[in-house]
Amino acid sequence: MTFTPYRQIGTLSRGGIVAVCDHASNHVPDNIELGVTPAVLDKHVGWDIGTAGVVERLVRRHGMAAHLATLSRLVIDLHREEDSQGLIPATSDGILIPGNIGADREARLQAWHRPYHAALTTWLDEADPALILSVHSFTPQLEDKGEPRPWEIALLYNEDDRAAQHAIKYFADQGLVVGENEPYSGRQLNATMNRHAEAHGRPYCAIEIRNDLIANEQGQARFAKLLAQMGETVVHALAQDG
Secondary structure, three states: OOOOOEEEEOOOOOOOEEEEEOOOOOOOOOOOOOOOOHHHHHOOOOOOOOHHHHHHHHHHHHOOEEEEEOOOOOOOOOOOOOOOOOOOOOEEOOEEOHHHOOOOHHHHHHHHHHHHHHHHHHHHHHHOOOEEEEEEEEOOEOOOOOOEOOOOEEEEOOOOOHHHHHHHHHHHHOOOOEEEOOOOOOOOOOHHHHHHOHHHOOOEEEEEEEHHHOOOHHHHHHHHHHHHHHHHHHHHHHHHHO
């Protein structure tokens, strides 16, 4: 049976709010041997810890539809352009990924990266969303550099910051420590939203949540509620902006 690199859950409501989760899974397809332990796959290098739980709750409890990845970012990073150096990482946060050395780049693109984005294109065209929530998480501290990351949540953007600025204000008003283009800049890393949002003029929030805050069900429920409320607030604010 062919492995599908994405799953789509919830019922699309045209003109509503949708969620996208590029790093929702740490699954490795049967025909790939990365040469790393299950413990490595469970780390932040294998996936965005907690994001699948947040997005699934956005669907179940807050009525959104979502498009989620079903394979590990170590197999191929769906949140990278096809020519990106980090597309199939040989190392990640100082950890060697031996099975990716000399990997067949074109085969992985054809099997997983292109189908993921083709399906996302069709899905978003059908949805015509008022807002896209692109949900990621980040580790409080990298293993190979070690600088603490104090932000609880952050918004990334490249050229279009319309929705991000409203979201930043919303989260700050909730008392959260909010980053803007942190812990890295959307001007350097915004591949999925560059392609599927900015290129089409679609408003979006590229969200980074610190993963220790969503490592359990209680945290995931809390942030799903915050994201849902933020989304409604941003859609209303964008309508007021005209």
